[in-house]
Amino acid sequence: MFNRISQHLGVPTDAPTSEQAREAAAELSARAREGYGQAREGLEQALSSVRSQIVRHPARSLAAALALGAMVGWFIKRR
Numbered sequence: 001m002f003n004r005i006s007q008h009l010g011v012p013t014d015a016p017t018s019e020q021a022r023e024a025a026a027e028l029s030a031r032a033r034e035g036y037g038q039a040r041e042g043l044e045q046a047l048s049s050v051r052s053q054i055v056r057h058p059a060r061s062l063a064a065a066l067a068l069g070a071m072v073g074w075f076i077k078r079r
Helices: 002-009 018-056 058-078
Strands: none
Touching: 018 058
16 A cells, blocks of 8 residues: 555655655645646636626526526436
8 A cells, every 4th residue: 555655656665754755745735736726716717707797698697597597406306
């Protein structure tokens, strides 16, 4: 089990020490935080785009929400 974990983290298997594992985990965590920031920026852009579409076309947005709600209700009812 430890060998698979060390391989995933990139720790050398010949001398796995806690310091090497800690460094590899810190690097992996930093990469994950960077990806999270990029995903969050994309989500914020999408949310602002949706909000602007709702403001520009309120009737169309209401119709789409009603249709989506009806579909979800239909799927739940069929269960």
